[in-house]
Amino acid sequence: MPTNGQHAAGAGALLAILRDGRARTRGELARLTGLSRSTVSQRLDGLIGSRWVVESESGISSGGRPAAVFAFNGAARVVLAADVGATRARLAVLDLGLNVLAEQVASLPVELGPERVLGGVADGFRELLAAAGRDAGQVCGVGVGLPGPVEHRTGRPVNPPIMPGWDGFAVPEWLRSRLGAPVLVDNDVNVMALGEHWAARPAVDHLIYIKIGTGIGCGIISGGGLHRGARGAAGDVGHIRVPASEAPCRCGNSGCLEAVAGGASMAAALRAAGIEARGSKDVVALMRAGDLRATRLVRQAGREVGAVMAAIVNFFNPSVIVIGGDVAEAGEQVLAGVRETIYSRSLPLATQHLAIRAGALGDRAGVVGAAVMVVEHVLAPASIDRAAGA
Ligand SMILES: [Zn+2]
Numbered sequence: 322m323p324t325n326g327q328h329a330a331g332a333g334a335l336l337a338i339l340r341d342g343r344a345r346t347r348g349e350l351a352r353l354t355g356l357s358r359s360t361v362s363q364r365l366d367g368l369i370g371s372r373w374v375v376e377s378e379s380g381i382s383s384g385g386r387p388a389a390v391f392a393f394n395g396a397a398r399v400v401l402a403a404d405v406g407a408t409r410a411r412l413a414v415l416d417l418g419l420n421v422l423a424e425q426v427a428s429l430p431v432e433l434g435p436e437r438v439l440g441g442v443a444d445g446f447r448e449l450l451a452a453a454g455r456d457a458g459q460v461c462g463v464g465v466g467l468p469g470p471v472e473h474r475t476g477r478p479v480n481p482p483i484m485p486g487w488d489g490f491a492v493p494e495w496l497r498s499r500l501g502a503p504v505l506v507d508n509d510v511n512v513m514a515l516g517e518h519w520a521a522r523p524a525v526d527h528l529i530y531i532k533i534g535t536g537i538g539c540g541i542i543s544g545g546g547l548h549r550g551a552r553g554a555a556g557d558v559g560h561i562r563v564p565a566s567e568a569p570c571r572c573g574n575s576g577c578l579e580a581v582a583g584g585a586s587m588a589a590a591l592r593a594a595g596i597e598a599r600g601s602k603d604v605v606a607l608m609r610a611g612d613l614r615a616t617r618l619v620r621q622a623g624r625e626v627g628a629v630m631a632a633i634v635n636f637f638n639p640s641v642i643v644i645g646g647d648v649a650e651a652g653e654q655v656l657a658g659v660r661e662t663i664y665s666r667s668l669p670l671a672t673q674h675l676a677i678r679a680g681a682l683g684d685r686a687g688v689v690g691a692a693v694m695v696v697e698h699v700l701a702p703a704s705i706d707r708a709a710g711a
Contacts, residue, residue, distance in 0.1 A: 330354040332364040332709040333702025340393040372397040398461040400695045404687025412445040413688040422453040434486035443499045463504040464691030466512035476506035514540025516690025517643045520681040527639045534646035535585045582622035601647035623658020631666035645680035
């Protein structure tokens with residue numbers, strides 16, 4: 322059915338239909354869009370010319386000649402994706418169908434500052450392109466997730482607490498001048514939410530992705546798209562106050578969720594009890610090895626996160642909550658606590674069809690999400706129409 326708006330039946334709309342598989346032939350496209358077959362053919366020619374679409378003969382004859390079948394050409398171009406963390410960056414080359422063609426994890430502590438870290442990211446991308454047998458001319462965009470607040474419109478970090486030297490740095494311009502493709506930047510949790518939202522197909526309109534790692538934060542998909550808030554600070558649940566806690570938090574307040582349930586705080590609690598633990602990964606490893614104190618901490622962290630999420634479930638009414646981050650690798654130990662508390666404290670109407678589960682993408686949520694951010698931008702019907710009309 323054609324929808325309103327000038328792009329309703331442009332080349333970009335046809336490409337969107339081919340991407341989600343609702344139509345494959347000229348006749349089906351004409352029926353779905355209300356366009357004449359000749360207009361459909363003309364637009365398809367343009368999309369084939371710019372390599373967005375490939376044509377193949379159908380084996381199935383519909384009475385007379387076999388109908389030509391058209392498909393989105395997800396392999397013709399690639400996206401570069403970087404998930405920059407506090408100490409490491411995961412880099413990947415993906416095709417437009419979001420298949421990972423090559424990837425690497427580089428040791429790039431974010432505290433080295435933007436030029437050294439982004440220089441390492443650009444070098445890594447060049448190596449990965451060569452490894453995937455692709456060249457810079459095939460790159461249609463670059464997506465980057467950073468471990469701090471980012472103003473999405475400009476792609477610049479805003480007062481990031483663990484990123485000295487990055488405040489206001491022009492990340493997109495710096496990378497674009499070296500990689501020759503448009504660059505989109507967002508904070509890591511938003512990017513991971515995009516990745517898990519893509520992985521949660523078929524479409525889920527209201528999803529919360531919560532990352533329990535060293536710190537705690539969440540990304541919000543509302544009405545099918547990312548909700549960033551007025552200043553990009555939406556989802557910062559790690560500093561919501563937990564009742565009956567006075568634990569000091571790195572933000573300067575006390576009693577924050579992160580200060581009782583974050584990986585760094587659990588590791589500190591174990592060290593105070595004489596057990597060697599440097600961070601969230603060690604806490605999970607100790608739990609897996611059968612350490613009772615670590616197990617108790619992880620379960621309690623699940624309940625604390627669940628208590629905050631219960632309020633969010635009542636407020637936001639998501640249909641899916643995805644739990645990711647290092648601590649989520651504790652699996653059922655943490656999920657059980659989250660579920661138990663959400664189901665006992667949220668309203669029945671809000672939890673009736675609520676799914677609470679571990680992330681599907683694991684460590685790749687960030688790079689897949691960064692690629693989703695780029696693909697959604699590059700393949701937006703308006704972008705395709707602009708390119709076709711130019
Ligand atoms: Zn705090």
